[in-house]
Every structure is written in C-alpha cells, then in structure tokens.
Amino acid sequence: MSILSVRSIIATIPYAAPVAFAGLGESIGQLSGLINVGLEGMMLTGAYFALVGTTLFPGHFAVEAGFACGTIAAVLLAVISAIFTVWLNADQVVVGTAVNLLALGLTTTLFRDHYGQSGSLISLPSLHRTFGFDALTIAFLLLLPMSWFLVYRTGWGLAIRAAGDYPPAAESAGFSVRRLRTGAALIGGFMAGLGGAYLVLGTTATFTENMTAGRGFLAIALVTFGRWKPSWIALAALFLGLLDSLQYQLQATGIHISAYLLQSLPYLGALIVLSIAGTGSFAPKSLGIPLKSHE
Amino acid sequence: MKSPFLIGSIAALVLLSGCLSNSSPSAANPKGSSSSKQSGSFKVALLTLGPVDDAGWNALAYNGLQAVKTKLDAQVNNQVASGTQIKDALRSYAQQGYNLVIGHGYEYNAPAFDVAKNFPKTDFVTSSGSQTAPNLATFRFYLEQGFYLAGMMAAEMSKTGVIAQVGGDKVPPIASTFDAFEAGAKAANPKIKVLTVYTGNGNDVAAAKRATESVIAQHADFVIHQADNAAQGVFDACKEHHVFAFGANANQNDNQSGVVIASAVINADPAFVAVAQDVKDGTFKGSVRLVGMDTGAIEFDINPKFQAQIPAKVVASIQAAEAAIKSGKLVVPKLNF
Amino acid sequence: MISEHNKAKALLPSWASQLLLRSGLYILGFGLLLALTLATFHLPVFSSAELLFHGAFGDQFGIGRTASKATPLLLCGLGVIVAWKAGMFNIGGEGQFVSGGLLGAAVYPVLQSHHISGSIAIVCILVASAVGGAIWAGIAGFLKVRRGVDVVISTILLNFIAFQIMKWLVSGPMMEKSGGLPETPQITSKDILWHPNPQTDFHLGIAIAILVALVIWWIQYRTRFGLEMRVVGDNPTAARSNRLSSGRRQIEAMLISGALCGLAGGIEYSAMAGQIGLDFNQNWGFLAIPVALAAGLQPLYAIPSAIFFGSLFAGSVNLSRYTQSGDSVIYIIQAIVVLGLVAGQTWKMKSRRTGEVIG
Numbered sequence: 008m009s010i011l012s013v014r015s016i017i018a019t020i021p022y023a024a025p026v027a028f029a030g031l032g033e034s035i036g037q038l039s040g041l042i043n044v045g046l047e048g049m050m051l052t053g054a055y056f057a058l059v060g061t062t063l064f065p066g067h068f069a070v071e072a073g074f075a076c077g078t079i080a081a082v083l084l085a086v087i088s089a090i091f092t093v094w095l096n097a098d099q100v101v102v103g104t105a106v107n108l109l110a111l112g113l114t115t116t117l118f119r120d121h122y123g124q125s126g127s128l129i130s131l132p133s134l135h136r137t138f139g140f141d142a143l144t145i146a147f148l149l150l151l152p153m154s155w156f157l158v159y160r161t162g163w164g165l166a167i168r169a170a171g172d173y174p175p176a177a178e179s180a181g182f183s184v185r186r187l188r189t190g191a192a193l194i195g196g197f198m199a200g201l202g203g204a205y206l207v208l209g210t211t212a213t214f215t216e217n218m219t220a221g222r223g224f225l226a227i228a229l230v231t232f233g234r235w236k237p238s239w240i241a242l243a244a245l246f247l248g249l250l251d252s253l254q255y256q257l258q259a260t261g262i263h264i265s266a267y268l269l270q271s272l273p274y275l276g277a278l279i280v281l282s283i284a285g286t287g288s289f290a291p292k293s294l295g296i297p298l299k300s301h302e
Numbered sequence: 303m304k305s306p307f308l309i310g311s312i313a314a315l316v317l318l319s320g321c322l323s324n325s326s327p328s329a330a331n332p333k334g335s336s337s338s339k340q341s342g343s344f345k346v347a348l349l350t351l352g353p354v355d356d357a358g359w360n361a362l363a364y365n366g367l368q369a370v371k372t373k374l375d376a377q378v379n380n381q382v383a384s385g386t387q388i389k390d391a392l393r394s395y396a397q398q399g400y401n402l403v404i405g406h407g408y409e410y411n412a413p414a415f416d417v418a419k420n421f422p423k424t425d426f427v428t429s430s431g432s433q434t435a436p437n438l439a440t441f442r443f444y445l446e447q448g449f450y451l452a453g454m455m456a457a458e459m460s461k462t463g464v465i466a467q468v469g470g471d472k473v474p475p476i477a478s479t480f481d482a483f484e485a486g487a488k489a490a491n492p493k494i495k496v497l498t499v500y501t502g503n504g505n506d507v508a509a510a511k512r513a514t515e516s517v518i519a520q521h522a523d524f525v526i527h528q529a530d531n532a533a534q535g536v537f538d539a540c541k542e543h544h545v546f547a548f549g550a551n552a553n554q555n556d557n558q559s560g561v562v563i564a565s566a567v568i569n570a571d572p573a574f575v576a577v578a579q580d581v582k583d584g585t586f587k588g589s590v591r592l593v594g595m596d597t598g599a600i601e602f603d604i605n606p607k608f609q610a611q612i613p614a615k616v617v618a619s620i621q622a623a624e625a626a627i628k629s630g631k632l633v634v635p636k637l638n639f
Numbered sequence: 640m641i642s643e644h645n646k647a648k649a650l651l652p653s654w655a656s657q658l659l660l661r662s663g664l665y666i667l668g669f670g671l672l673l674a675l676t677l678a679t680f681h682l683p684v685f686s687s688a689e690l691l692f693h694g695a696f697g698d699q700f701g702i703g704r705t706a707s708k709a710t711p712l713l714l715c716g717l718g719v720i721v722a723w724k725a726g727m728f729n730i731g732g733e734g735q736f737v738s739g740g741l742l743g744a745a746v747y748p749v750l751q752s753h754h755i756s757g758s759i760a761i762v763c764i765l766v767a768s769a770v771g772g773a774i775w776a777g778i779a780g781f782l783k784v785r786r787g788v789d790v791v792i793s794t795i796l797l798n799f800i801a802f803q804i805m806k807w808l809v810s811g812p813m814m815e816k817s818g819g820l821p822e823t824p825q826i827t828s829k830d831i832l833w834h835p836n837p838q839t840d841f842h843l844g845i846a847i848a849i850l851v852a853l854v855i856w857w858i859q860y861r862t863r864f865g866l867e868m869r870v871v872g873d874n875p876t877a878a879r880s881n882r883l884s885s886g887r888r889q890i891e892a893m894l895i896s897g898a899l900c901g902l903a904g905g906i907e908y909s910a911m912a913g914q915i916g917l918d919f920n921q922n923w924g925f926l927a928i929p930v931a932l933a934a935g936l937q938p939l940y941a942i943p944s945a946i947f948f949g950s951l952f953a954g955s956v957n958l959s960r961y962t963q964s965g966d967s968v969i970y971i972i973q974a975i976v977v978l979g980l981v982a983g984q985t986w987k988m989k990s991r992r993t994g995e996v997i998g
Contacts, residue, residue: 015519022512042791044730091978095985100728100791104928105977112970116680119963123355128534130558211507213534216353220506224795231792251509255516259466259497265811266472266500271803274796281788281796290789295728351918353963381960385918386707386911390840391956394700408820409916420838471917472810474819502806639819 015252016245017139021210023241023248024144025050025202025219029226030233030240031147031154032198037230038158039191040171040184040293044103045088046199047223048110049081053203055114056080058122058214061131061207069132070208074143077204078197084110085196093188096297107223115216122214133212134205143205147241154237167191171291174298184298199223228277231290247273344582346370346402347395348380349388351409352504356531358551359568363406363429366570370578388413396421402581404574405429408475408639414438425586427577430475432638434588441573444594445475445551446482447627448566449526450634451602451620452548453486455564456524457494458616459546466497466522468513468529468536470504476528478637479550479566483526485635490619497522501529510535518543526550526566537561546608555605563608567601596628654939661940665933666947669976676972682962690965694957695950703839704956707911709949710844711736714903715927716934716941717848717855718896722776722790724859724936725892726872731779731794732900732924734801735772739901740908741805742771744823744915745813747830760830765847765905772901773894775801780893784886790893802920809915822916832910844906849942851899856938868892900924926952929977935984948973 029050036043043049060076061069088106091097122129134141158164167187169177174184206222207214225247233240254269346367354364364380371378379400383391388405392414395403404427405414411431418426418438426438434440456465467483469476484496497517501509510532514525518539526548527536533550537559540547549555549565556562573593580586593599602624604612626632677687695705715732722729729735746767750760779797782788810821833843859865871885871892903923908915930948934940951969958965 018515018519022508025508042789044791087978091981095982097981097985100730101928101932101977101981104730104925105974105981107974108929108970108977109974112967112972112974115967116964116971119353119355119967120680123353123963128357128537128554128557130534130538206508211511211535212538213507215505215507215531215534217505218507220503220509221799224799228792228796231789251512252516255499255513256520258499259517259520261498265807266502267803267806267810270502271800271807274799274803278782278793278796278800281793282782282786290787294789295791355963379960381956382966383956385916385921386907387921387956390700390704390707393838397698397700409918412825471806471821473821473917502803637819 014139016249019245019248019252020139020144021136021141022251023244024147025206025210026222026226026229026247027241027244028147028202028205029199029223030229030244031150031237032195032202033226034230034233034235034237034240035154035158035167036191036195037294038171038235038291039167039188040174040291040296041092041188041192041195042099042103042227042295043088043192043195043199044100044227045084045106045110045223046103046195046226047219047221048103048107049084049088049196049199050203050206050223050226051114051217051219052084052110053077053081053200054207054214054218055118055203056200057204057207058118058129058131062122070134073131073208074201074204077207078200081200081203082193082196085192085199088196089189089192092297093185093192098297099295111217118214118216129213131208131212131214134209141209143201143209151237151241158237163187168291171293174293188298199226202226225273228274231281232277235291247276250276344374344376344578345398345400346374346376346378346578346581347400347404348378349383349391349395349403349405349410350380351382351384351407352531353382354380357554358530358533360406362552362568362570363404363574366574367404369571370574373575374578374582376578384409389417392417392426393421396424396426400424402427402578404577408473411440425581430639432590434590436588437586439577439586439588440590441577442590442592443568443570443573444592444600444634444636445479445566445568446634446636447595447600448568448602449479449483449550450486450489450627451623452526452564452566453483453488453496454490454623455604455612455616455620456483456526456546456548457487457490458619459612460491460494460523462521462523463491463493464495464497464521465524466499466514466517466520466526468510468517468525468527469498469500470510470529470532471502472500474637474639476500478639479528482634482636486623501532504530504532507532507535511539514539515543518545524548524563534559553601553603555603555607560607562605563612564602564604567603569599569601572597573599594627595624596630658939658943661935661943665944668979669947669972672975672979673972676968676975680964680968682958682965682968687958687962687965690958690961691951691954693954695954697957699836699839699841701953701957703836703841704953705946705950706845707840707842707949708952709945710842710848710910711903711907711923712927712930712949712952713845713848713852713941713945714906715900715924716930716945717852717938718772718776718899718903718924719928719931720934720936720938720941721855721859721868721899722892722896723931724872725868725889727780727783727889727893727896728791729776729779729794729893729896730791730925730928731776731797731801732896732927733920733922734794734798734924735775735897735900736904736907736924737801737805737920738775738904739768739770739772739897740904740912740915740919741808741813742774742901743768743905743908747826748824756827756830761832761909764830764909765902768905768908769898769902772904773898776893776897776900777890780890783893784890798924805915805919806917809917809919813915815914820916823914826909826913830909831913832906834910840911842906842910844910847902847906848945851902852938852942855895855899859938864888864891900927926973929973932977933980 057073057077061073064072091102166182170184170187233243348367350360408430410428414426415433499513510529523545540561541559546563743764779793815824871888934944955969
C-alpha cells in the first residue's frame with residue numbers, strides 16, 4: 008500500500024485528529040498571546056474524563072456523555088489556567104507546568120482508585136465511522152474554514168490577533184485584552200479536551216495511564232510548524248501522522264532503521280523547519296508575555 | 303500564611319479535586335497497613351516496573367503474590383520501582399525483614415545481585431536475568447513455548463500468508479518471544495511472511511493501534527502482541543479490520559473486542575508459591591528456574607468461542623507440538639539475557 | 640512566626656534568617672496542603688504523613704533516599720533558575736539531563752581503555768556530562784538568539800529528540816556487549832561516585848549540588864556577568880540601552896543552565912544508575928521546575944526547596960507501598976504548591992501597589 012494513497016491518508020485521520028484538535032485550539036490561544044504549556048495535561052484530563060463520562064452514563068449516549076465530560080473537565084482546567092495567566096498576570100510557562108502536574112497526578116490517582124482493580128483491559132464504545140470518517144472528523148473539516156474565517160476575517164479575530172501582537176492596540180480599539188485572552192484560553196481548553204476525548208473515544212476506545220504520551224507537546228510544536236494557520240496546522244498533523252505510518256511500514260518490511268530514531272523524526276522535522284524559517288515574522292509578538300508588562 | 307488569597311486558592315483547588323474524587327465512592331484504602339504491624343511472620347514483597355493494573359505482565363505477578371498470601375499465609379506488600387529506585391526498594395524491603403523479595407523483570411537482576419550479598423537473611427528472586435547467588439534465584443518464564451504454538455496456529459490458519467507481531471520497547475524478553483513466534487510459524491509453513499513492528503512505548507495505545515493497522519494493511523491476518531498496557535490498541539485494530547489476535551502474558555481470550563483466538567499465558571501462581579515454599583522451608587537455592595509448559599507455568603489457551611472456526615487438523619498439530627514441548631522432544635528457541 | 644523571625648535576626652545574618660523564615664513558612668503551608676490533599680483522596684492523614692516522613696527521614700536509608708532525590712532536583716532547579724532569570728524559559732531540563740548522562744556514559748569506555756579510573760575518571764565523566772547538557776541547551780539558545788525560535792517550543796522538541804536518541808544509543812551503538820540488554824555497560828564499583836556507606840543511596844552528589852548552588856548564587860549576585868544575565872531577563876530594553884549584548888548573555892545562560900542539568904544527569908549516572916537504560920529519564924528536569932519556583936528563583940533558597948521536594952518524593956515511595964496512588968498524589972501536591980505560590984506572589988505585588996485595580 009502506497010503511503011500517499013487516498014486510503015492510507017484516510018486511515019491516518021483518526022490518529023492525526025487528536026493532535027489537530029488540540030493544535031487548532033492552541034493556535035487561537037497563541038494568536039491572543041497565550042502559550043499553553045499545560046496542553047498535554049488538558050488533553051490527558053479530557054481523555055480521562057471521557058472515560059468517566061462513558062462509564063457513568065452507559066447506554067445510547069455513552070460516547071456523547073464521554074465527549075461532554077471530557078471537554079467540560081478540560082475547560083475547567085483552562086479556567087484555572089486563565090485565572091492565573093490572564094487575570095493574575097502569572098507566568099504562562101509556570102502555570103502550564105503546574106497544570107500538567109495536576110492533570111497527571113489527578114488522572115493517575117483517580118484512574119487507579121476507580122478503574123485499577125478491574126483486572127482487565129478497558130474496552131469502551133467508540134464513535135461510529137463510515138468510510139473512515141466519523142462525526143467529529145467531519146465537524147473538524149468544517150471547523151477549519153470557520154476558524155480561519157473567525158480569526159482572519161472578523162472583528163473578534165482581528166482583536167484576538169491584536170491582543171497577541173500589541174495589546175495596547177486592542178485596548179484602544181475598545182476591546183478588553185483580558186476578556187479576549189480568556190475567551191481564547193477557553194477555546195483552547197475545549198479543543199484540547201476534545202482532542203483528548205477523541206483519543207479515547209475516536210482513536211482507541213480505551214484508556215491507559217498517561218496515554219496522551221506527549222501529544223499535547225507535539226500540538227504546541229505543530230502550531231509553530233503550521234504558522235498559526237488552521238489549515239496548515241491540520242495538514243501538518245496529517246503529515247506527521249503519515250510519517251508515523253511510514254515509519255511502521257518500513258519497520259514491517261524489515262528495513263533496519265532504529266524505530267526510536269524514526270520516531271524522533273516529527274520532532275526533528277519541526278525543529279529544522281522552525282530554525283530554517285525562523286519565527287520572528289510570523290509569531291505573535293507578545294506571545295507568552297503577561298499583560299502587566301504592557302501597562 | 304500571610305496570604306488569604308493563597309489559602310483561598312489552595313482550598314478551592316483541593317475542594318475541586320475533592321469533588322472530582324467523590325464521583326464514585328470506591329476510593330483507595332491503605333491496603334495492608336494494619337497487617338504490617340505483625341512481626342515475625344513470613345513476609346514476601348513484589349516489585350514491578352509499572353502499575354499492577356495492566357491486565358498483563360505486571361498483573362500476573364500481582365496475582366502470583368496474592369496466591370502466596372493465601373496459600374502460605376504470608377504477609378505481602380508490593381511497590382512499583384524502576385530505574386534508580388530499584389536498589390533502594392530491594393534494600394529497604396530486606397532491611398524491614400522480608401524473607402523473600404521478588405523483582406518482576408530482567409531489570410531487577412543486576413541490582414539484586416549487588417544487594418543480595420549484603421542481606422544474606424533475605425532471599426531474592428527476579429523474573430528473567432542470568433546472575434545468581436546463594437540467595438538470588440531467577441525465574442525464566444519460558445513464554446517462548448506459548449508464542450511458538452501461536453506462531454504455528456497463525457501460520458496454519460492464515461489465508462493471506464502474512465502474520466504479524468506488535469511490540470512496545472524492543473527489549474530481549476520481547477524480542478525472544480517474537481523469535482519463537484516466527485520459528486513456530488516457519489516450522490508450520492516455511493513460506494509464511496512474519497512482520498515485526500515495535501512502537502517504542504508500552505503505554506501509547508494509539509501507537510499500538512496504528513502499528514497494528516499498518517501491518518494489517520500489509521495483509522497480516524493474525525497479530526500477536528507484546529504491548530503491555532497498550533494491548534487494547536492491538537485488539538481494537540484487529541476488531542475493526544476483522545482479523546484475529548493472540549493474547550499474551552495473561553489470558554486475554556475474553557477481551558471485549560472478541561478477536562482473541564488464543565492466548566500465550568504465564569501462570570505465575572505455582573512458580574511463586576513454589577519458590578516461597580522453598581524460602582519458608584529453608585530449602586531455597588540460588589539457581590535459574592526455567593519454568594515452562596511441563597510445570598503448567600506456561601499455557602497456550604485456545605479460546606473456546608472460536609472452536610468451530612479452527613480446523614481439527616490445526617488443533618491436532620498444536621496438541622502434538624505441545625506434547626512434544628512438554629516431553630522435551632521439541633526445544634523452542636530462546637534468547638539468553 | 641514574627642517573633643521567631645526577630646530572634647533569628649539577632650543571631651544570624653539577614654540572609655540566613657530570611658532563609659529560615661521562608662523555609663519555615665513554606666514547610667508550615669505545605670504541611671497544611673499535604674494534609675488537605677491526603678484527606679481529599681481518602682488517605683488517613685496521620686498514618687500517611689507518618690509513612691511519608693519515615694520514608695524520607697526515618698532511617699539512614701530514608702535520609703539517603705531524600706538526598707539522592709534532592710540532588711538532581713537541586714541541580715536541575717538551579718539550571719531552571721539561571722535560564723529563567725535571563726529570560727530564557729528553558730523547559731528542556733529533562734533533555735539536557737539525558738544528553739549529559741549520555742555523554743558521561745560515552746566517555747567512560749574511552750577512560751577505561753586508557754586505564755583511567757577512580758576520582759580522575761569520575762571528574763572526567765562529570766565534566767563530559769556538563770558539556771553534554773550545555774550542548775543540548777546551547778542549541779535552543781542559539782536558535783532563539785539567531786533564528787528567533789521560541790525557547791519553550793524548541794526545548795520541548797529537543798526533549799523528545801533526546802529521549803529517542805537515548806533509546807537508540809542504549810539499544811544500539813552504546814549497548815553493552817555481553818547480555819544483549821538495552822543498557823550501557825555497568826560502571827565498575829571503584830569508579831562510582833563516593834558513597835559514605837555503599838548500602839545507602841547517600842552519595843557525594845548532594846554536597847556537589849549544594850556547592851554548585853553557592854557558586855551560582857555568587858555568580859548571579861556578586862559578579863558583573865551574573866548581573867548582566869539577570870538584567871537581560873528582567874528588562875531587555877535597559878540591557879540594550881546599556882549596550883549589553885543580550886543575545887550573548889542569553890546563550891551563555893542557556894549553556895550554564897544546560898551544564899547544570901547535564902551534571903545532574905552525570906551524577907545520576909555515576910552515583911545511582913551506574914549505567915544508562917531505557918528508563919534513565921525519570922522526569923527530574925521536569926519536576927525541578929516547581930523546585931525553582933518554590934525557591935522564588937533564588938539559588939540559595941533552592942537548597943531547602945530541593946531537599947523538601949526530594950523528601951516528598953522519597954516519602955512517597957514508602958506511601959506507595961500501602962496505597963496504589965501514593966506516588967501520583969505527590970504530583971497533585973506539587974501542582975497546587977506552584978499555583979499557590981504564584982497566587983501568593985501576585986497578592987504580594989498587588990498589596991504593594993495598593994489601590995491599583997488589575998483588569
């Protein structure tokens with residue numbers, strides 16, 4: 008099977024989607040000037056509470072309940088994060104680190120307490136899929152032009168970008184930068200939760216401790232990789248997914264390249280692209296800088 | 303504290319996590335904290351590399367420990383320890399007067415060899431590993447025998463002529479079982495093609511599923527795994543693409559995916575109980591205990607649900623091979639590590 | 640607390656009383672927090688706390704456990720402090736820890752083939768590991784200054800690259816020859832960093848780390864170079880108007896930061912692990928961030944902070960024997976500590992600028 012056949016691309020979508028969801032949300036956050044190092048933790052929280060939702064409400068709407076619980080939990084974490092970074096001017100990297108620790112500790116503790124003794128692997132209901140697509144990946148395809156339009160063609164999007172580039176400009180245009188950034192942070196949390204929940208209910212139909220395995224960090228890299236453009240981020244996620252798939256196919260054909268080295272390719276690739284292109288002209292200029300520095 | 307805000311935020315966070323925690327009442331209770339007060343009784347400890355809720359390699363050791371507890375009335379305790387925590391964990395159990403400390407994985411062998419000479423009153427056992435001492439023995443679970451039979455079955459039943467194995471990290475215990483699977487397959491059908499893929503992460507379910515899909519895309523119709531926690535990803539991929547899977551380490555035949563045709567199983571209970579009995583009786587010997595199908599420690603369990611789909615010829619040849627393995631006529635290849 | 644503070648002031652120099660006050664306050668606050676968190680997860684507070692305390696300080700094993708965990712936390716925490724003070728948000732401590740350990744392990748066979756052993760070998764290993772960490776952090780520093788690549792993003796990527804390279808090396812080029820296990824060869828016992836009692840994990844590393852903390856404090860607060868590094872982070876505009884080469888200082892800060900994390904990796908390799916296997920990275924670089932923050936990014940305060948967090952992790956080992964989630968609860972405590980500190984700092988700043996409304 009060729010790597011670039013339509014079938015293999017479609018087969019890659021469920022694996023690229025969690026990172027793409029989180030990356031899309033993160034791009035809006037970054038455009039508003041927030042870098043969310045806690046993305047990994049928010050995805051993991053989304054994943055765990057998707058499990059909780061699905062098991063608490065078995066029946067016809069188990070999957071929906073899972074997505075609802077997962078996104079709500081991740082948004083709650085985003086609220087905490089926004090209170091600190093936006094309203095208390097705390098350093099974003101610090102808060103992100105704390106969010107990751109909190110999520111790892113909370114999901115592991117709760118998982119072991121509530122599901123650890125089951126003695127068998129967890130098998131959950133999952134999204135219905137036709138021709139390789141499910142409701143959420145289709146929704147995501149619709150979300151791409153919508154978010155592009157929102158960010159690049161509306162007044163709110165302009166204000167968001169101003170908040171990320173030069174907050175005083177957004178303020179003088181009558182916008183509250185804090186409100187803009189809070190909104191962006193909540194969207195980011197929602198999308199991260201969706202990504203985590205999708206990993207559980209769309210990609211795998213199970214949960215294991217720390218199952219996000221660095222996907223949140225990969226999503227942060229993807230945003231820069233995709234130059235803050237929704238469609239580029241989605242394409243970059245798909246590209247990395249294909250690379251991953253190529254990696255497994257090479258292994259299966261017995262080509263003796265270390266699997267470990269092959270698995271470093273996405274990160275190495277992102278780093279090379281970043282260092283060749285530089286980020287200066289594309290990156291939001293106030294990315295990561297607390298608001299008070301501008302006052 | 304000087305800051306009411308600080309206290310407020312901490313309280314809010316703790317309350318929040320409290321609400322989350324209360325979503326179901328079955329919370330953790332310290333296990334064994336009351337029994338740890340007894341002294342002078344027979345004490346056995348188990349160290350695992352990961353949490354014992356993996357329904358696989360670590361879980362089977364935990365079950366073995368529970369068997370020791372009930373059969374020998376032992377006081378038991380277990381802990382997760384990896385990397386640099388290993389020596390410390392071995393030592394502190396020995397220091398606390400444990401009679402037997404079991405380290406479940408080859409990673410424990412070298413540290414245990416180092417620690418054992420300073421704690422002659424404690425006996426140590428590691429699962430896998432080649433170094434032994436008067437008070438250090440190793441189990442060598444001959445899981446290769448189960449994988450060999452699985453390879454035979456897959457090769458005899460495969461319609462596409464392609465079968466596959468999906469692993470987590472490429473470590474000797476995993477590579478050795480995969481070699482045995484391939485050997486069994488080739489013995490049954492020299493033309494069979496065996497694909498091998500490692501994900502490099504025993505926790506990443508999505509990666510395990512992706513890897514499995516990629517071998518299925520290359521026409522594999524039987525997949526065996528050594529993916530630890532991530533095994534469910536392998537089974538799910540097999541379910542979606544209507545191919546058969548094999549369970550490994552634990553009996554995974556009744557996995558909800560309904561694709562597990564047979565399992566290569568380690569039954570640690572008798573081995574653990576036997577070694578603990580030796581320790582209790584004072585007859586412990588520091589040797590390599592190769593435990594295989596002849597003692598019942600390794601089993602190849604065919605899923606009864608699929609009996610109708612398995613040709614009688616295949617069952618017969620597997621039974622013949624199993625008998626040959628048990629009698630020692632057929633020696634399954636294994637790596638030494 | 641206040642009267643204690645005054646008494647301490649009379650007896651001790653002001654920095655020491657500050658240190659005492661700060662750590663006293665923190666320990667009190669953390670004790671409260673610990674109790675609350677344990678209670679929240681239905682763990683019996685007193686017996687759990689007793690288990691934690693016994694695991695951390697109960698006997699010579701406990702003290703060794705605490706010291707051996709405080710060592711990488713302190714060194715990586717210092718690495719975080721140096722970089723962050725210069726405005727470089729290095730969150731790649733873990734990758735630098737790994738690359739440091741790897742270079743140390745790569746040098747060891749070379750030393751052996753030249754029959755160099757004992758303390759000279761150990762010094763060579765530690766220097767090599769510092770260099771290894773510095774190179775890894777230097778890449779991020781260079782990319783930031785020359786190419787404008789955000790340090791947070793590049794260090795995240797470099798972490799993952801370092802992990803994969805490590806796994807490749809220990810299962811390939813650097814693998815020990817005999818048993819086919821994915822590990823580097825074991826260091827012989829005479830080349831292991833000095834342990835006063837080989838039966839405990841207490842080793843010379845904690846002394847090295849404390850010494851390094853003093854040196855870093857001296858560089859940061861008693862030299863022009865250190866001042867410049869801090870100015871570059873505090874106020875880039877002022878740095879520029881004083882004709883400071885901010886880029887150069889930032890790269891240098893990253894090099895030092897990486898060297899510290901690399902040294903932590905080298906000590907972990909030469910004192911604790913003795914070899915590098917697939918599980919060499921135990922998240923110390925990541926867990927050191929809260930250590931640095933709890934210390935208010937001050938090198939001297941990092942010492943009690945590292946010992947405190949080290950004891951928490953040491954104690955949690957003991958706790959995990961009696962509850963399944965004994966070790967994961969500690970992450971929650973760390974997170975809440977960080978958020979509490981951040982909130983506390985904000986409140987302090989807000990109270991200084993009375994009347995000013997935020998937002």
